[in-house]
Amino acid sequence: MASVNRRVLPGFSLTLGYTVFYLGVLVLLPITAVFIKASSLSLHEFLGAVWTERARAAYLLTFGTSFLAAVANVVLGGLIAWVLTRYTFPGKRILDSLVDLPLALPTAVGGLIYASLYVENGWIGRYLVPLGIRGAYTRLGIVLVLIFVGLPFVVRTVQPVLEDLDPEAEEASSSLGATRWQTFTHVILPTLYPALITGFALAFARSIGEYGSVVFISGNMPFKTEIAPILIVARLEEFAYGEATAIAVVLLAISFSMLLVVNLLESWSRRHDR
Amino acid sequence: MTVETAEVRDAPRTRAATMKIRRAQQDPAWLRWSLTGLAAFVVGVLIVIPVLNVFAGALAEGAGVYWKNLVDDPDTLHAVGLTLTVVPIAVTANVIFGVAAAWAIARFSFPGRTFLTALIDLPFSVSPVVAGLMFVLIFGLQGYFGAFLRRDGYAIMPYLVAAVLVLLLAVAYFVFRPSHPRARRGLWKTPPLALAVAGATVFALLVLGQQAFEVWPANKSLKIIFATPGLVLATAFVTFPFVARELIPVMNAVGADEELAALSLGASGWQMFWHVTVPNVKWGLVYGIILCNARAMGEFGAVYVVSGHIAGETDTMPLRIEKLFQEYNMPGSFAVASVLTLLAILTLIVKRKLEDRIPQSEEGRRTGAHP
């Protein structure tokens, strides 16, 4: 940390003041508004908005699909990160760059394409639909698009850790008599846990809030393919601001507590490092 | 002694060569190639096919139709224009914020610094829809400030505008004030007096102007939500972390030594910033800007909530895609999507080019995992 005495370098009060002001207007004020609005509801009203059958179905769907997508991302992202750091092959740089595309591509575009790929006459749907696999306007579609959105997070958190892995530890393991698979499970995997957890959390957090891509592919049928953010928008379009806010508070609370849990998990899994 | 020097030079070469060969030996070829193939397949299905599909969909009815879809639809054109209005404003605001925040956080230690850093990451864990909702709650018709602003036909606006102007003046005052006390003359010496004079003048001009000449008409149609200001606010909220998060590690990696050197050689704070800080972090800054820009162009959820999606008025490009999609105008929808996809690809290329130029500290190494 390059922390310098604030009397030596100029601009401390100016920049800090501006930062606090900007964050205050853009972040603290709006968040406060949400909580004020939510607290203006009575407990009965709040529960009435938050704990309806439709809302519960939406939470369950949001978390179920986000969880599945994040798990899939850990596996696929871990695989891609492994291949990108361990092997050399033609087109490696292009593959590496392509992984970032979901970060740069507008989510609406992602949703649009996925919806059209997996319909009956889409490029992929035409092979899958005859097999009974429907990717568009189903829960599977939501999971697919969330995998797309979350993939870079896992790859980009695992990749640097894999690159920094001490090759000597692997050599030590193999000279101590371990097979390649034993080395992988006993030595490599445990050092990757923190990165995998972080990647999982980033992908999961992103998926829970995701709206732009899901709205295209889900079909937004209440109880079936309606995720929580879509439910908020539905309430807003009915001008039911109170109810929308209540659901938003639940979503916020869950996001924040998940961040907390993940931070704890991460520091737990790093407990042996210096 | 001569021997010593010779081997030191050889050592890194040996090590690099060793690593390379060892790495290659680690997994058997069949495993290597099947894993690589699998990874390529995953990226192909998840990313490459979709991208090709955009262009195929956009050009399905020929290049002529594609072009017409883009330029002959007035609503689409308006959406392009609106995006090109909203995004630069939001990005500019975030760049100024990002530089200020990075300077404060990377160069000074102060109580609450960790909290501030955490606060900057907040948009990553807030659903864009919830972000949009926040601004509707504040500035919407029934919102806390919405009603307040609308009272008496926006009679409050001159005061608000004056307050913002005075604030900007104050910032400019401190930025341009000579850093050395001896170089300060006149009003530069007495900040409170200077600001009081400037503030009073601005207030007087605006309020008098409104009273006497109705410079600020009672504008009933002025809106924040369901209008451009709301779009800017929502976009700024969702994208403000990018520049700051990119700059903080770069500034940490570069360190303050050169800046201190510049100051000791007699540079003013402002000169130091332009001559030393900016050149040192410029690639990190550009990197942050293009990520911020890409996200701002593509923002959907937050903008969707605050826009009210009125075609030809508050539809940005991503919103236009959705509207065309709902109208079953697939070629039109894909045409707009293809423009944004090209932009995304361009962003990736620039990003790749920049990555090698950005100084990195060992710990603050880039993960690229910005939501």
Place this chain on the structure above:
Amino acid sequence: MSIRIQGVSKNFGSFRALDDVSLDVPSGSLLALLGPSGSGKTTLLRIIAGLEVADRGTVLHHDENITEYEARDRKVGFVFQHYALFRHMTIAENIGYGLRVRGVPKQERQTRVDELLKLIRLDGLGSRYPAQLSGGQRQRVALARALAARPNVLLLDEPFGALDARVRTELRQWLRKLHEEIQVTSVFVTHDQEEAFEVADHVVIMNEGRIEQVGTPVEVFERPANAFVMDFLGNVNVFHGRVERGRAVVSGLTVAYPDYPHPEARDAAVYVRPHELDVERNRTEAGGLAAKILHVNPTGSRTKVELRALDSNQLINVELTPERFAELGLKSGETVHVSPRRVRVFVPDYEI
């Protein structure tokens, strides 16, 4: 012979790390591979361990060809320079790892781990993590881990390189004692000649991928095979002169050199160690180099005198015993005569 290396070569791209190296390691010996970095000593060690594959040549263990064996099948213990302890495992888990992956039952493993913890004098610390230990302790754990599965050979790559000077000396003596106790054939790599001489019973001196000399520390130091070994093993004064008819002549100084009886004169380099030079106030009959004293450093067990030869301007380093120095009463700026008690002459293309 425990380990026999025959004609091993290894290239990294265009860099030749090992060039047709052959070496025998006697059973139960403690052998040091000594050389500057880049000389191929670590590569040789890694080839013995199976962590690197030789381009050519064979590695035998008790006449069994193990060249094609993978690292895990070689039954060698390898101690890495930076320990390479598994930081997510406790000390006990680290030490027991080699047994665990070979399917040794837990009970048996525990006994062996306790035994080794005692051997490395860390009993009671088995449940700690590597990050909680000091550098010297970690190095001992790395050693115990390598020994746990009772390897045929113990290989150590710059085992004390990352430690500070005091711990290093301590560990050297400890390693020496340990080797006497367990008698496992050991090979270690070092670039520090003092370390090699202190610990090893055999020293192999390597340079540019080739072995320059093999021998006991005394042999190598007293009878260096060539100029490189002479130069590498400590301070030396090099004089340029010529040899003819059993004599070496260096700027007016003549020394007997029976190894070269030929009548035709050749250029030669004459090597003299600083402690093998003597200083006289007056010219002796054998002749001596007139030199001016530049600097005297009387600290340490030997007094170091730096001189400059009057005719050739060459710098000469001399080490005297403090008694001799006191007897002579030398001061900077004085002119004295330097004569060697013993020289080694290396004639280019005429080396032993």
